[in-house]
Amino acid sequence: MTTTNWTPAQPIVSIRDLHKSFGDLEVLKGISLDVMKGEVICVIGPSGSGKSTLIRCINALNPINSGSILVEGQEVHDPALDKLALRKKVGMVFQQYNLFPHKTALQNVMMAPLKVLKRPRDEVEKHARELMNRVNLQGKEDSYPGELSGGQQQRVAIARSLAMNPDVMLFDEVTAALDPETVKEVLLAIKDLAQSGMTCILVTHEMGFAREVADHIYFTDRGVIVEHGPPATFFTEAKDPRTQEFLSQIL
């Protein structure tokens, strides 16, 4: 891995003029944003505005066309980048959980540290059990994903990501597939994480939650950031008509 002279005083994620197209469809048209260590930012916006694409670019699940994404000072889209090293630093939780169905909850959490980081098993297991407790799933260690509710599966997915000790967590509409009753338990787990100082980038439709946990909110529409600001002012003083319209529909 190349060394950089990144210090925690600089943004941990820094995006400049990011452009991304799928074929002829330009999905991101010049996105720039900075995230400081320990910060929680929420990205909101209408469906199809490129929110998922944006956060998938941050851990190089999607290649980009132009611009720059630095994570801890490292260019994510440098062809020489060690993608594995990047992904050890950036965790991601998906809307569809994507747990490994042939493994129990605990095995799901243990798998990456064991196989990827090659940590000793007893240490990994101890950490995994702590994480299961942290997302409030004690007693579900030996359940298979198919035996868990959506909310429980999503919390396992969060624990699975945390097991890699990432510096940044990405959440892509992680409550969108859940029943209203189970949304709360997942949001609670994320909130706990956010308050513990984890750097989080969340795509969400939960405005109440965004207002509560976010340090900064970005509103995207058709591939650009239309407006952004801290929640205290963002929700009440939105200036752009597109933001106002979106907020009026969703609030």
Next chain:
Amino acid sequence: MSRQIPGMSVIVQGKTDLPVLKPYRLSMSAGPADLGFSRWLQGVNPLTFVAIAGLLLIWPVVVFAQGGYTTAQAFEALWRWLPFLVTSGFALNILISFFTMLLGTVAGILLGLGQIAPLKPLSRFSWFVTQLFRNSPWLVLLFIVMLAFPFEFQIGGTIFLIPDWIKAVFGLSLPIMANISEIVRGGIQSVPTGQWEAAESLAFTRRQTLWQIILPQCFKRMIPPWMNWYAILTMATPLVSLLGVEELVTLSRQAMEAEDNHPELLMPFFGFALVIFFLYCYPIAKWTLRLERKFAVKE
């Protein structure tokens, strides 16, 4: 697309390439299974089959009753030949089917993995080879291999003769390889892409993802179609009699010749061949479908 398997009158449906981007649970049914043959075979009521075989056996009595040779004599001849036909003839069919399946499976897995390789030339090539051998008549492949392969080869100063049945194994392995390749590709692609992405975001390498996350999920689903192909293959082994390999059908013909080619021999001898293949493949078909149901319920 449907194709005719040479040597039998079963239409085998070609597999479609279902794109799988559905939520996880839903996609589980889109497995690689295409069990048309097993389904047909296990659907045959054994009693019906015995009845038909019985009718066939009576038939020569009606047609050739005026010859001096009786059906009883024909059966008596079959009875004499039976141990030989089973231990030398049918045993070779089974041997051929085993080795073909072994070779075809190993090659098919490699080819199937080649089809999903990120390296474009490799995946294109694997796809092409798969399609080529899936869509060629088995008999033509057999002839090519039998005639193109040398009869012997030399290692050091020693000359090894290659028996015909080994060449038959190579020939039959080609279509089996191609079909196993499709099973592997279909199985892997039936796993939702979200699984790949989750593994990728956890810093698994592609190889780790494939072996530790993807294949364990689809391995079971590949077994029933694999067994289905084994049954089809076994039923197709008499094809090699056309090339002179001394398996059951060839030996039956030779035995009948030794018994002076009485027409009354035809039905007992070939009827017997039919029955023994059926007895061997029927339980496999049953078992295939049982596994298919079991895996479907579990997942």
